[in-house]
Amino acid sequence: MAIIELQSVSKIYKMEQQEVRALDGISLTIEAGEYLSIIGPSGSGKSTLMHLVGCLDNPTSGKIRIDGIDVSKASNTQLSKIRNQKLGFVFQSFNLLPRLNVLENVELPLVYSGLHAGERKKRALAALTAVGLSDRRHHRPSQLSGGQNQRAAIARALVNNPKLILADEPTGALDSRTGENILQLFRDLHAQGHTVALVTHDPKIAAETPRSIRILDGKIIEDIRQTPVRPDTKT
Amino acid sequence: MILFRGIIEGFREIMANRFRSIVTMSGIIMGVASLMIMFALTEGMSVGFQAGLTEYGGLQRVEIVNEPVPVEEEEIKDRSPGITYADVLALRSSAPLVDLVSPELRPPGWQVVTYSNKQIWSPASGVEKEWLSVNPYFVVEEGRFITDFDQVRMNRVVVIGKRTAKTLFKLESPLGKTILIQGQPFTVIGVVDDPNIPGRSNMLLIPIQTCRITLASANVAKDGTDQGPVTKLAHIILRINDLSHFQEAINQAHSILEKTHDNIHDFGFQTQEEWFEETDRVVAATRMSGIFIAALSLVVGGVGITNIMLATIRQRIREIGIRRAVGAQSGDIFVMILIEATLLAIMGGGLGLLAGWGGISLLNALAPPDDLPIIRQWALLISFGSAVLVGTISGLYPAIRAAKLNPVEALKYE
Numbered sequence: 097m098a099i100i101e102l103q104s105v106s107k108i109y110k111m112e113q114q115e116v117r118a119l120d121g122i123s124l125t126i127e128a129g130e131y132l133s134i135i136g137p138s139g140s141g142k143s144t145l146m147h148l149v150g151c152l153d154n155p156t157s158g159k160i161r162i163d164g165i166d167v168s169k170a171s172n173t174q175l176s177k178i179r180n181q182k183l184g185f186v187f188q189s190f191n192l193l194p195r196l197n198v199l200e201n202v203e204l205p206l207v208y209s210g211l212h213a214g215e216r217k218k219r220a221l222a223a224l225t226a227v228g229l230s231d232r233r234h235h236r237p238s239q240l241s242g243g244q245n246q247r248a249a250i251a252r253a254l255v256n257n258p259k260l261i262l263a264d265e266p267t268g269a270l271d272s273r274t275g276e277n278i279l280q281l282f283r284d285l286h287a288q289g290h291t292v293a294l295v296t297h298d299p300k301i302a303a304e305t306p307r308s309i310r311i312l313d314g315k316i317i318e319d320i321r322q323t324p325v326r327p328d329t330k331t
Numbered sequence: 332m333i334l335f336r337g338i339i340e341g342f343r344e345i346m347a348n349r350f351r352s353i354v355t356m357s358g359i360i361m362g363v364a365s366l367m368i369m370f371a372l373t374e375g376m377s378v379g380f381q382a383g384l385t386e387y388g389g390l391q392r393v394e395i396v397n398e399p400v401p402v403e404e405e406e407i408k409d410r411s412p413g414i415t416y417a418d419v420l421a422l423r424s425s426a427p428l429v430d431l432v433s434p435e436l437r438p439p440g441w442q443v444v445t446y447s448n449k450q451i452w453s454p455a456s457g458v459e460k461e462w463l464s465v466n467p468y469f470v471v472e473e474g475r476f477i478t479d480f481d482q483v484r485m486n487r488v489v490v491i492g493k494r495t496a497k498t499l500f501k502l503e504s505p506l507g508k509t510i511l512i513q514g515q516p517f518t519v520i521g522v523v524d525d526p527n528i529p530g531r532s533n534m535l536l537i538p539i540q541t542c543r544i545t546l547a548s549a550n551v552a553k554d555g556t557d558q559g560p561v562t563k564l565a566h567i568i569l570r571i572n573d574l575s576h577f578q579e580a581i582n583q584a585h586s587i588l589e590k591t592h593d594n595i596h597d598f599g600f601q602t603q604e605e606w607f608e609e610t611d612r613v614v615a616a617t618r619m620s621g622i623f624i625a626a627l628s629l630v631v632g633g634v635g636i637t638n639i640m641l642a643t644i645r646q647r648i649r650e651i652g653i654r655r656a657v658g659a660q661s662g663d664i665f666v667m668i669l670i671e672a673t674l675l676a677i678m679g680g681g682l683g684l685l686a687g688w689g690g691i692s693l694l695n696a697l698a699p700p701d702d703l704p705i706i707r708q709w710a711l712l713i714s715f716g717s718a719v720l721v722g723t724i725s726g727l728y729p730a731i732r733a734a735k736l737n738p739v740e741a742l743k744y745e
Binding site: 179181193 | 336340343344347649650652653654655656657658659660661662663738739742
């Protein structure tokens, strides 16, 4: 079943007199349970694509369906709701709130879905256990390592049981060993049936995923399905 | 739920920036403190004024005074009797709405008073037992006051003021002693004094009929001609207990006096209402200027909150982006900022009440004003409430700004 459907989606920014076509007629379908990467150099439009798929923005033209719902013309309020219930974000710089402890950070999406405290805590703990961080739940982000921060951020993305986890350069701020651990976590999540999309400029990471979509100048130039190169099978 | 969590998070945010928060609150603290101190001072003033008024007989006290005959009655001026004892009798018998009628006859000039080898000059009044009821600030310190029996028997007795008693008798008890007033003997039956200004009373109070035939029996002018006995009373004091029928009572007394005075309007009514209104005006004016100053300080405090909240938002654009990304509505962001601003104001308001209380205590300790400041519950509520209101209003603009932030831009912000 298609979770994400894009039909000739364009995003045009107007900068003074100049039009910038960040995305130019992109069509794309992501099925449930897929593990894919969106790869392209900076300025290729991959961030814009992530913002549109992530319901942070509306397209200039074209249709976007998330879980069967047309969101191309959705209001601010509807987009917030979809982000909250159907999407999970993982960022390069973790983006945890420094004043909240790990548990509270993970609970945050549930706060905005209006869940009561008991249920919030239960689900946040489950998500933290899934990323192996339940024993650090009372720590502040500043007391944890980068890898632990990213695990907490992944737990936050998982906590609402989203249709799609969108990870924007999730290993970009980590050393290679920790980055590998995080990628392993994504593979595990994929194995458990989650749909994961990695946005990256790194071909090595793109080679990890069974599907890789290459973007350049706002267009998809390559959409390949491959046997992923696993570090454990490399040698 | 979100509200509760918002309050907790807002509180944490404020405590994380303790110093900045206190500086932000300072305007609110001062505003609330000055509001509270001003309310306490004016309330003390108002209560003090009213206590003074009540002591003087309150609104119930009405004075009937002699007034010059109006111009349009000029041709019947000669028949003007002035206020006389006949008026007292008429009022007592025909004005049921008037509870007490107290006349006062003043013999001309000051009287020579002698006892053994001491001599003083003192004013004298012919009064009745009602005098004590319409001058409630006087108390009988020794002996007794004038009674009806003294009037009927025309007893030659006198009640003297505390100062007169001290001057004439020193440590001796004045009761039962005979003093000479204008050479005529009177027996001292009592001493009165005003406890508010102790030892300053120098009057001689004599039963009115006795006074009429002794001290007021002749009115000798400067050139030596005797103008005959004094018949005009200095004034009549009325007491009207039922204030709900106050105006009717005055009208009643007025129409009786018109009869006894043959329609010559040589009398007037003086009520305490004007005094009452005047003190109200003074209190209101003081209060208004106080409110103005306090409001200025509150507005300054509010601008401070707006300013700091705008700065906070700039620092927290990324946080707002993250919250939006995980599903916060722009309304949630609006509420978050508003809660923080309101919390700042609530805490500032609380500290302001403490500061106000401290200020009042300090004032009482260092320079106690005549009327002690009075802290009322409503004053606390208004002071605190206006701080919270100012805080919430100050948070509105920053909250709108924060809510309008574009999630994509906010997330990109470094």
